[in-house]
Amino acid sequence: MTHNLNHIGLDKKASSELADKLNELLANYQIFYMNARGFHWNIKGDKFFELHLKFEELYNDSLIKIDEIAERILTLGFTPMHTYADYLELSKIKSAKNVSNGTDAIQEILKNYEVLLPLERELLEMAGDSNDEGTGALMSDYIREQEKLVWMYSAFLNN
Numbered sequence: 001m002t003h004n005l006n007h008i009g010l011d012k013k014a015s016s017e018l019a020d021k022l023n024e025l026l027a028n029y030q031i032f033y034m035n036a037r038g039f040h041w042n043i044k045g046d047k048f049f050e051l052h053l054k055f056e057e058l059y060n061d062s063l064i065k066i067d068e069i070a071e072r073i074l075t076l077g078f079t080p081m082h083t084y085a086d087y088l089e090l091s092k093i094k095s096a097k098n099v100s101n102g103t104d105a106i107q108e109i110l111k112n113y114e115v116l117l118p119l120e121r122e123l124l125e126m127a128g129d130s131n132d133e134g135t136g137a138l139m140s141d142y143i144r145e146q147e148k149l150v151w152m153y154s155a156f157l158n159n
């Protein structure tokens, strides 16, 4: 193993850049998670039972992804960010506060995916350039799942 490769045989510099970008995704995902949790709690109206449940699915799925992203950063040999202060500083996704209307919540989620999806596509491209199949495969899964969710949330809004 040459000196410019890390312990899993990937280029150290490329892995470092990927880890930084993964930390950016992690920060955004943490805010996204708390947004979904807030929607789950505060939602009101005739779609309460449906959306309360949907948002629970969403935050549970987000928790799994948050852990996967953090552990991928560790697998690459770096440290995942783990403080709210760092997340808030790095996240492009903004905290959604006091949203109780279903349409507003879903519009907010769609807006958040406009941040997450491009970040994941950027990561997929970077991973491809450096032969990092592990990170690339993870991003492919996220992109496919989230594109489908964008379709479904848009359909809910009649868009």
Ligand SMILES: [Fe+2]
Pocket (backbone or CB within 6 Å): 040, 056
């Ligand atoms: Fe709950």
